[in-house]
Amino acid sequence: MYSHNKTAMQCDRLWKNARLATLTGEGLGIVDDGLVAARDGRIVFAGRAPDAPSLDAAETIDCAGRWITPGLVDCHTHIVHGGNRAHEFELRLAGASYEEIARAGGGIVSTMRATRAATEDELVASALPRVDTLMAEGVTTLEIKSGYGLDTATEMKSLRAARRIGEVRPLSVKTTFLGAHALPPEANGDKDAYIAAVCNEMLPSVARARLADAVDAFCEGIGFTPQQVERVFEAAKAKGLRVKLHAEQLSNLHGSSLAARYGALSADHLEYVDEQGVAALARAGTVAVLLPGAFYFVRETHKPPVDLLRQHGVKIALASDSNPGSSPLTSLLLAMNMGATLFRLTVDECVAGVTREAARALGCLDEVGTLEAGKWCDLAIWDIERPAELVYRMGFNPLHARVWRGK
Numbered sequence: 001m002y003s004h005n006k007t008a009m010q011c012d013r014l015w016k017n018a019r020l021a022t023l024t025g026e027g028l029g030i031v032d033d034g035l036v037a038a039r040d041g042r043i044v045f046a047g048r049a050p051d052a053p054s055l056d057a058a059e060t061i062d063c064a065g066r067w068i069t070p071g072l073v074d075c076h077t078h079i080v081h082g083g084n085r086a087h088e089f090e091l092r093l094a095g096a097s098y099e100e101i102a103r104a105g106g107g108i109v110s111t112m113r114a115t116r117a118a119t120e121d122e123l124v125a126s127a128l129p130r131v132d133t134l135m136a137e138g139v140t141t142l143e144i145k146s147g148y149g150l151d152t153a154t155e156m157k158s159l160r161a162a163r164r165i166g167e168v169r170p171l172s173v174k175t176t177f178l179g180a181h182a183l184p185p186e187a188n189g190d191k192d193a194y195i196a197a198v199c200n201e202m203l204p205s206v207a208r209a210r211l212a213d214a215v216d217a218f219c220e221g222i223g224f225t226p227q228q229v230e231r232v233f234e235a236a237k238a239k240g241l242r243v244k245l246h247a248e249q250l251s252n253l254h255g256s257s258l259a260a261r262y263g264a265l266s267a268d269h270l271e272y273v274d275e276q277g278v279a280a281l282a283r284a285g286t287v288a289v290l291l292p293g294a295f296y297f298v299r300e301t302h303k304p305p306v307d308l309l310r311q312h313g314v315k316i317a318l319a320s321d322s323n324p325g326s327s328p329l330t331s332l333l334l335a336m337n338m339g340a341t342l343f344r345l346t347v348d349e350c351v352a353g354v355t356r357e358a359a360r361a362l363g364c365l366d367e368v369g370t371l372e373a374g375k376w377c378d379l380a381i382w383d384i385e386r387p388a389e390l391v392y393r394m395g396f397n398p399l400h401a402r403v404w405r406g407k
């Protein structure tokens with residue numbers, strides 16, 4: 001129980017003897033003799049112990065010098081889906097390309113079939129082991145896209161499954177409607193007619209049921225043209241929903257400039273973005289979400305222009321892109337390692353990319369992503385000596401404890 005010290009600030013839980021990476025400001029915001037205090041699930045103090053007000057905590061946890069970062073944010077996943085694509089992986093090992101498989105009716109459409117065949121319960125049950133794996137590495141906020149239904153009923157079923165994951169696990173879920181992900185077979189090749197259905201039927205139904213926090217599209221030769229994406233963005237705008245875009249993953253269709261014109265939260269992938277696109281992202285404050293898992297898994301060789309992003313001051317996030325086709329990855333620690341090894345991101349960029357910048361890419365930086373009074377008390381507590389250990393290892397998980405909303 002609380003003591004009766006009237007001058008002390010009451011709190012529920014206090015973590016002391018910690019080293020903090022608060023992620024406030026530009027860098028990691030390192031604090032040596034650090035302390036975090038939570039009340040009602042929110043941070044009431046995070047900073048140097050000598051600067052803390054007098055605190056009266058119901059529970060005190062001695063971190064014994066461990067590091068605390070904000071809980072990790074995976075800001076781009078397709079983690080809810082039926083089936084898997086291990087067989088296509090075998091075909092790719094035998095020489096087929098990702099695009100060839102997609103054009104031959106495999107790819108996204110094969111996952112669509114499995115997703116349509118699954119019940120909502122089955123979608124939740126099959127996603128949970130993947131979600132649990134992310135959580136075991138400290139993920140406290142998770143974005144989940146639809147996009148394997150490609151009809152109103154299955155898109156809504158997928159988004160309801162995504163929302164339920166946030167109910168059955170101590171985790172914040174942000175949902176994104178990705179109806180414009182691929183063309184379903186029943187559209188008979190008519191992409192414009194399908195986009196009309198996305199805009200006039202699917203998106204309004206999803207918005208009415210409040211199932212999406214944002215709207216995304218796949219702007220690509222095997223996806224949709226910038227003109228088609230623009231129609232989806234107009235429909236999203238009409239419903240007051242923020243947009244994101246899969247842009248410049250396999251070619252440069254200038255999706256980034258389009259996303260920027262619509263004030264997109266993020267433009268994702270970006271292997272083929274040019275300087276004009278980068279400048280547009282910078283002007284709009286759109287976050288560049290890099291997805292090294294997909295780059296690695298499809299054995300892409302064209303790297304996103306990280307130096308240009310830096311020169312123009314574009315914020316960089318990193319995510320798993322967890323999906324059955326191009327990135328069957330359920331590790332943000334490995335995504336960080338790949339971001340550094342494959343894209344030459346610095347340790348600070350990697351850590352910021354899965355915390356502060358990932359939160360910015362979801363439009364929830366006012367709630368999570370840094371250790372600051374007023375935000376949710378979402379923490380990852382690590383058995384490490386320096387933050388670089390989060391990035392340099394492969395397949396080792398140094399998480400000591402995970403805290404979501406103060407617990």
Ligand code: DI6
Binds near residue numbers: 108294321323324
């Ligand atoms: N780009 C991707 O990397 C994923 N979706 C997208 O638009 C791939 C999805 C899949 O292959 O199932």
Ligand code: FE
Binds near residue numbers: 076246321323
């Ligand atoms: Fe994706």
